[in-house]
Amino acid sequence: MVLRVPLPLSQPADPPQDQVGLVDTFGRIHNNLRISVTDRCNLRCVYCMPEEVTFRDRSELLTFEEIRDFVRIVAPLGIDKIRLTGGEPLMRRRLPKLIEMLVQVPGIRDVGLTTNGILLAEHARSLREAGLHRINVSLDTLDPERFRQLTRRDGLEAVLKGIEAAQQAGFERVKINAVSIRGVSEHDAVPLARYARLNGLELRFIEYMPIGANAWERQKVFFAHEIVALLEAEFGPLIPAADADPRSPAQDYVYADGGGRVGLIASISRPFCHSCNRIRLTAEGKLRNCLFSLEEVDIKTLLRRSPTPDETGIIAAVRRSVWTKWEGHEINTARFIKPERTMHTIGG
Ligand code: SAM
Ligand code: SF4
Numbered sequence: 001m002v003l004r005v006p007l008p009l010s011q012p013a014d015p016p017q018d019q020v021g022l023v024d025t026f027g028r029i030h031n032n033l034r035i036s037v038t039d040r041c042n043l044r045c046v047y048c049m050p051e052e053v054t055f056r057d058r059s060e061l062l063t064f065e066e067i068r069d070f071v072r073i074v075a076p077l078g079i080d081k082i083r084l085t086g087g088e089p090l091m092r093r094r095l096p097k098l099i100e101m102l103v104q105v106p107g108i109r110d111v112g113l114t115t116n117g118i119l120l121a122e123h124a125r126s127l128r129e130a131g132l133h134r135i136n137v138s139l140d141t142l143d144p145e146r147f148r149q150l151t152r153r154d155g156l157e158a159v160l161k162g163i164e165a166a167q168q169a170g171f172e173r174v175k176i177n178a179v180s181i182r183g184v185s186e187h188d189a190v191p192l193a194r195y196a197r198l199n200g201l202e203l204r205f206i207e208y209m210p211i212g213a214n215a216w217e218r219q220k221v222f223f224a225h226e227i228v229a230l231l232e233a234e235f236g237p238l239i240p241a242a243d244a245d246p247r248s249p250a251q252d253y254v255y256a257d258g259g260g261r262v263g264l265i266a267s268i269s270r271p272f273c274h275s276c277n278r279i280r281l282t283a284e285g286k287l288r289n290c291l292f293s294l295e296e297v298d299i300k301t302l303l304r305r306s307p308t309p310d311e312t313g314i315i316a317a318v319r320r321s322v323w324t325k326w327e328g329h330e331i332n333t334a335r336f337i338k339p340e341r342t343m344h345t346i347g348g
Contacts (some may be wrong), residue, residue: 036347045150075107096130103131119164204263224264273328
């Protein structure tokens with residue numbers, strides 16, 4: 001096990017007994033849980049996963065009941081916001097059933113989904129009926145050939161139909177996530193923004209991060225300020241959004257011409273670790289306190305304790321994991337160590 005930032009000697013290894021909520025030693029309060037429901041995917045995005053991959057046996061994944069139990073146990077600790085992700089979450093059979101179960105957990109006020117959109121057209125309505133609050137669709141390009149190069153699959157048409165179906169099903173403020181990569185985003189940022197503006201979608205660019213299977217270099221990141229310059233040259237001024245959530249990783253802007261909203265997630269050029277409120281549960285039940293964690297905690301064993309989950313053990317494990325969270329990912333330093341897991345096995 002590697003601990004990148006050793007705890008100072010003066011710092012207790014366990015949170016205070018009387019602590020309310022999931023607070024770490026930097027005072028960050030954690031209310032946001034990202035749950036990966038599968039490591040499988042129907043695309044093979046070059047920045048996320050290798051071309052050839054062996055997926056976990058389905059028996060290794062947490063069941064819906066186990067995921068619901070975990071959420072029920074951590075909700076009283078202050079977790080009130082959940083995002084389902086993967087792999088591709090819509091590859092998990094009966095996902096709307098899980099959503100139905102999660103929205104009923106007392107204290108949970110927001111359940112979202114991040115999907116590549118390939119299967120969204122057929123599931124949008126049932127996701128809505130299950131009570132899903134929000135959908136983000138990942139889409140980096142509107143060019144079919146570049147889509148094929150980036151995802152190693154066809155599917156642009158299916159994604160566009162999925163986005164339309166989500167809007168028709170009644171999802172408001174559907175967000176489009178585009179990874180911002182040099183050599184790609186120069187061509188795609190403006191067409192994506194035009195499409196988003198025309199269709200009432202909220203586009204967000206995420207700087208390319210070192211968490212995929214291929215070699216990452218800083219030069220491959222197309223930075224947030226470069227995106228802003230491209231968009232302003234095409235559409236006119238962008239104004240910082242007045243109602244932006246200070247805890248959101250995105251810097252939100254509105255187009256001065258009334259064309260809607262756009263977000264920049266500058267994970268590399270302007271890390272937001274200081275306001276991080278997230279923890280993550282992998283599909284096979286490992287808890288991670290950071291996307292870039294080198295350590296994780298086995299929750300599945302505690303969930304599978306007979307005859308009922310070990311609630312006390314789970315609460316202690318989650319609180320301790322949050323308490324020992326490091327200050328930040330250190331991507332911009334020589335100390336950075338890339339985690340062994342690639343994005344699709346963590347849940348972005
Ligand atoms: N399959 C779903 C999807 O693509 O939306 C959910 C899982 S995917 C891992 C979640 C998000 O992570 C996507 O928006 C994807 O673009 C993003 N992502 C994957 N690898 C990334 C990387 N190396 N840098 C930045 N974002 C990345
Ligand atoms: Fe699959 Fe999403 Fe990763 Fe692309 S980013 S390979 S769609 S998990």
